[in-house]
Amino acid sequence: MHIWVTNSMKLDPNLCILCRGRGWCGLAYCPVIARARATLMVKRRVSSKIIEGSSPPSIFIGRIGYPYVRIGPAAPPLVGDTQVFDYPELWIEKKIEDILEYRWSLITGIKIADVKKPEDKLIDELRLLAMSSKPVDVQIALKKPPRPFMTFSEHEPPQGPRSPLTKMKILGNPSIPRPVEKAHDDTDLPALEAVTYLYESGVPVSHIQKIFSTGAFGVKGRRRLVPTRWSITAVDSILSRKLIKEIKEYDPLNEILVFRYRLHDNLFIAILYPAKWSYEWMEAWWPGSTWNPGLDNVVIEGDYEGYHGRTTYPGIGGCYYASMLATLEYLKRIKRQATAILLREIYPGFKIPVGVWFVRESVRAMFNSPPVLKTDNLDEVMELLDNETKLGSGKWLSSSALLRRIKFTKTIDEFLKRS
Template identity: 45%
Template sequence: MRKKFTKKVKARLPWLEHVSESPAIGELIPISHENLKLRAGKNLCLLCRGSKLLCGRPTCPILMKAKVFSEKLNLLESERIEGSSPPAVFVGRIGYPYVRAGPLIPQELGDTSLYDRPEAWFGMSLESILEFRLGLVRGTFPVDVRRPEKAGRLMEGTLEMALSEISVDSETKFKKKPKKIFLLDDEIQPMGPLAPLEDMKIYSIRSDSRMEKAFEDTDLKAQTAVVELYRNGVEVSRIQRAFSVGAFGLKTQRRLVPTRWSITAVDDILGVWLRERYVKDKPFLDEYRVYLLEAYGNKWALIMIPGPWRYESIEAWYPGTTWNPDGESIAFIADYEEHWGRKGYASMGGCYYAARLAVLEKLNEEGRQATVLVLREIHRDSLLPLGVWLVRESVRAALKRRPEKFQDLKDALRLVSSFLNIPLKYWRGISVTLRDISRRQHLEPYLS
């Protein structure tokens, strides 16, 4: 029997619902033990991923272990820093709606855009990514997400940074020396030391005219702004950054959105738009395709099957990996949607929406629709959580490769089986898509 991972969320964020057609958007909220019901056996880590503390501990022991990397970094010895923000900003979620937000600034002047541009990271070494990400100092100040203007000049400066198209020179004064606290998370990019912000002066601002137009239009819904910026060539990560500081939406509905939630919200908005507007009414793919990729301790197998749009993503976490640290067996988690989409928030979190966006981009590019199955193995050499960007960019990279093409699903699955370490029978046992196709093929002789 297929293992089920279920959750029920009572608390909602109704103000988020205007930005997406997906009703799941209102469920992006920290979950407590009181409003969560699930059946997950020993795989709490897989569902939690350090965000919900389902184990009952005050902090995530897995993410604490990852902080050993902090030993390699030089800490600031002063309450002042001069540096060029990539630009990059961060909005926290702890204590929502009263959170801490602020800019991310390295101890370096000049063009630092690469520090916060996930679209350019794929293919870089893990050490390189961590080196510049953990070198970003998080300056934070308290803010009410519903009334960000009350945070004054610090919020104004953070907003200006988020809209800039070039690195922003700054002089920053902290209330005390940055703490040796580093953020390593499966949803967002790694971030470096933390310090409460006292004052900030910024220079060399050059706002992106496309962003500025969306920001100034207070009659434009946030969802429409996200789509228009994407259509005009603005990178997804830049849209997510501006979305998090409440730069889009109707005047009375603008809010800060915690970085974790803004990443998934934008991926979902764009995915739904591509699916409904450009993919679902296109001709079926006329062949079976397999795309394979191995990178960062992950193995990816993407299978495109002729037929109506349908999407399923399955992850297999090996024992000793980030979200299956103490397991004795491989832990699977899966989510899928039918042709009409899905109603609830995917239990596997932002990875589901990030991979779906990359898949829909490819189908839109080719003017086709297909049933798509994304299989991912996470092996022990996948050392640290790097963020959802890794999923989006890995799937994009896989889909840029030349696929293997087949006229029969069995041949396609035979190739997948030879590439992945886990025997095909286990994937079959979990996949709703493969089970339904098998059932349909079994019934076809009788129906004809």
């Protein structure tokens, strides 16, 4: 789903006039200020159809019209260290309006390409750009000046102005890490193995996703361009499946651990229960939040899988694998397996989708802090849910398949012990 910035905000102009950026609307950011700042930057610096700037690096591979999709490079009209403009791992402590400004400033040149033919000059240059770990100076020639708009998606970060691409030229020298170069050059290495190899070599997940989308990995003759949103979820899923195999070799936790994290009108709760690996991701959207703009009631959705995994794509979308990856990273770090139940409450102040990176990095941040509860008593977990969440333990218990399973199994075990 994509939302035009002019239609998605639904702000009261009278309130905006009185508020002037002081947060009276209840949003976690001020979209008016963010757009004004970035628009001013674009207008001041873009005086022609030629964009010269430092790409973070940033590239786009679309999905509409597949296998003939829109592709192209993106760069802001400024030269320097622009890495943060397209580096989600650096965004978790940023204000939403700062992130919107980064994305609004990136101008994308668009051209149609066949995903099954990932070998032409433009795609080669995009691939070279994506493989770089540092910003690269580029020149982007457009058919006409870019239109000032932004699109939003639940999968990828917000996309800024774009225009048909005439020509792209790399002016600087891409800085390509040795593991990336090795994975690209090995035409006998399957794409899945290339992804895990780069991850284990310390390449950031967002960088792997970017390279993966350009068809840089895989066996010769089978390489393909991958739409950006598919690439994001594919990499999260590939890495999660790899880590699941590893953590299944560990013993289960010996107590219940509960974690909590609040950010930008979102609440994240993680319950790690001492049992074999299972996973559940649940979201509760309040009226007036991103995906519940018109209803009067809280909408709860989620998906789960047992020890042996799942065979279908989770209906809840890419957040499922983004949160799973962050959870598995923690379990690997402590060398334990667990039944993991992650709950997210999204309140009205969170009005726009910013991509699944927000979930991945929020869950990572949550697990970088100590647990707020260590216990062997499930009732204490229920009490914490009553105190910390707006839904309360009763609603979460009735909505979560794994929470119900744990509570039911615990009740049966206690009954058998008393018998």
